[in-house]
Structure formats: C-alpha cells, structure tokens
Amino acid sequence: MNLKTKKADVLIVDDSVIFAQGLVSLLEQYPDYVGSIQVAHNYEQALKALATATVNTLILDLNFESEDYNGFVIAKKVKTLYPKIKIIILTQEAKIDNYEVLFKHIHVDGYLDKQLGIEETLGALTAVMHNETYVDKNIKAMLEIGKWLNISRREKDVINLLSEGFTQKEIADNLNISSRTVETHIKNLTKKMEAKNTPHLVSIYTRYKNGNRESLY
Structure with missing residues (x-):
C-alpha cells in the first residue's frame, strides 16, 4: 500500500x-x-x-x-x-x-x-x-470470550457434552431433551459463533475452554 x-x-x-x-x-x-x-x-x-x-x-x-x-x-x-x-x-x-x-x-x-x-x-x-x-486482536479475543459467557445454560450443557465426544442422541438422553432440540441448540451456537460447521464449533469451544484466547479461530 x-x-x-x-x-x-x-x-x-x-x-x-x-x-x-x-x-x-x-x-x-x-x-x-x-x-x-x-x-x-x-x-x-x-x-x-x-x-x-x-x-x-x-x-x-x-x-x-x-x-x-x-x-x-x-x-x-x-x-x-x-x-x-x-x-x-x-x-x-x-x-x-x-x-x-x-x-x-x-x-x-x-x-x-x-x-x-x-x-x-x-x-x-x-x-x-x-x-x-x-x-x-485483544478486543477480538475479549469479544469471542463474551460470546461464550452469554450463551444459555442449556446451550452450555450441549456444547460441553458435544466437546467431550457425545453424539446428539447421547446428549439428548443425558439432558432429557429431544434430539431435535439438541440439533437446534447446535445450529444456534454455530450461527452465534460464526462457525463453518459442527466440528469447527467444537474446535472453537475447545480452544476457548483451554484458555487459548488469542487464536480462537
């Protein structure tokens, strides 16, 4: 330039x-x-x-x-x-x-x-x-942290189990909700976090949970 x-x-x-x-x-x-x-x-x-x-x-x-x-x-x-x-x-x-x-x-x-x-x-x-x-980059990291802090209790339950390798059916059984409800929560989280797909969502969440704030994406 x-x-x-x-x-x-x-x-x-x-x-x-x-x-x-x-x-x-x-x-x-x-x-x-x-x-x-x-x-x-x-x-x-x-x-x-x-x-x-x-x-x-x-x-x-x-x-x-x-x-x-x-x-x-x-x-x-x-x-x-x-x-x-x-x-x-x-x-x-x-x-x-x-x-x-x-x-x-x-x-x-x-x-x-x-x-x-x-x-x-x-x-x-x-x-x-x-x-x-x-x-x-500092503000980007803080904003991404804020996104995770603002998710609902149920969304947090779903993403926690998803990141631990549970299937959607297993998550539904574990939380006593329908598979469709689990799918909706995952879809909403994917949109909120601007993830490309479910594996990308899990990857972002795992890095957030492990404290790698500067490279969430």
Whole structure:
C-alpha cells in the first residue's frame, strides 16, 4: 500500500488532556501515516473542529465524564453529518453490545483497546484509510470470550457434552431433551459463533475452554 498517498488528517476527541496530547506527540512522529492533527475535548469542540478543519479520520474515546453525551452520541452525530469521515473508537472495556451498536448501527470503522501501543493505532489508520474495518486482536479475543459467557445454560450443557465426544442422541438422553432440540441448540451456537460447521464449533469451544484466547479461530 502506498501510505504516502493516503495520509490521515486526524481529529482526536478525548476528554483526557494528557492522553490526547500524548497521542498527538506519538502520531507526529509518523508523517508518512498522518497529515494534520487536531484535538477536541468535548462534543462542542469536536463539531466545531469538523466544521472548520480538514479532517478525514476521527479517533474517538468511547467514555466521557459528561452526562449529556458519550462516544456513541458523538460517533452517531459525526456519521450523520460527515458520513465519509472514518471513525476509530478507543475503549478500555470491550463489550459485545457496544461492538454491535458501533459497527451495525453507527457504522464506525475501527475499534481499539486504549491501552495498546502506537503500532496498533497506525495499523488501524492504514486500514480505515483504505476503506477497511479494523478491530485489534485483544478486543477480538475479549469479544469471542463474551460470546461464550452469554450463551444459555442449556446451550452450555450441549456444547460441553458435544466437546467431550457425545453424539446428539447421547446428549439428548443425558439432558432429557429431544434430539431435535439438541440439533437446534447446535445450529444456534454455530450461527452465534460464526462457525463453518459442527466440528469447527467444537474446535472453537475447545480452544476457548483451554484458555487459548488469542487464536480462537
């Protein structure tokens, strides 16, 4: 990729002055990736900067101390007013519900763990400037863990037995439910976990259960 032809003109929106200035100092060291850099610390400053400065990428914290707005509100407003602007969300806590709202409803472009280094931020900038979405590996792992934590008690019973080599009929007998119900649970789990098939589902679950968070897929 020719990074020199696709620089990010960045607006950082974070109510932490120290964090924002630290990020500015880091980004300034990479002129091949970043053109201009603006900073805003609240909703009003962000909208003013977008109206007066050249910005193609927003790096936005998800959490603000204000009771009137947060990163969701700002991101939604920006995508409504400036749909072509790329938005990279920074967060200290990845949640499945947040992910779904941000990507499926607000249509942000990137999602980063706020504690990661500059390399991850540059990777996200490169991706979004080439019209790709970007989710860092730590958040991906946390989101996959969250998927398993959110399954029902019965789904957990089914996948546990399935991973231990039980057939669908044996699972049905063991749990005192019908084979069709077992099949439905497996089908639902396969869809939730975006598995290709039942063996792939079992493989994902086994890696999750064994604690291999970084390579679930």
